[in-house]
Ligand SMILES: [Ca+2]
C-alpha cells in the first residue's frame with residue numbers, strides 16, 4: 001500500500017515503491033532494502049496481520065506447500081509453493097513486523 005493516495009493520469013496509476021522505505025504505508029515496518037538502494041515488500045506475511053511469524057509458516061506456507069498457482073504461502077510470488085518460499089522469503093523476515101492499516 002502506498003504511503004500517500006495516488007493521482008491517476010488518465011486511467012493509469014504509476015508509483016515507485018522501490019526508491020525508499022517511506023514510499024510504503026508503514027515505512028520500514030512494511031518494506032526492507034532488498035538490494036542496495038532498492039526497497040521492496042517484506043515477504044512471508046501469509047496470514048495477513050502485523051507480524052511475520054510461525055503462524056505464517058504453519059497456517060499458510062505449510063498448508064499450501066506443493067501447490068502451483070498464486071497461494072498465500074507463495075511468499076516469493078513465483079506461482080510455486082515450495083521450500084524456497086520458506087527458506088529464502090519467510091525465514092529472513094520471521095520475527096519482523098508488517099504494517100497494515102486498521
Ligand atoms: Ca502474519
Ligand SMILES: [Ca+2]
Pocket residue numbers: 073074075076077078079080081082084085
Ligand atoms: Ca514461491
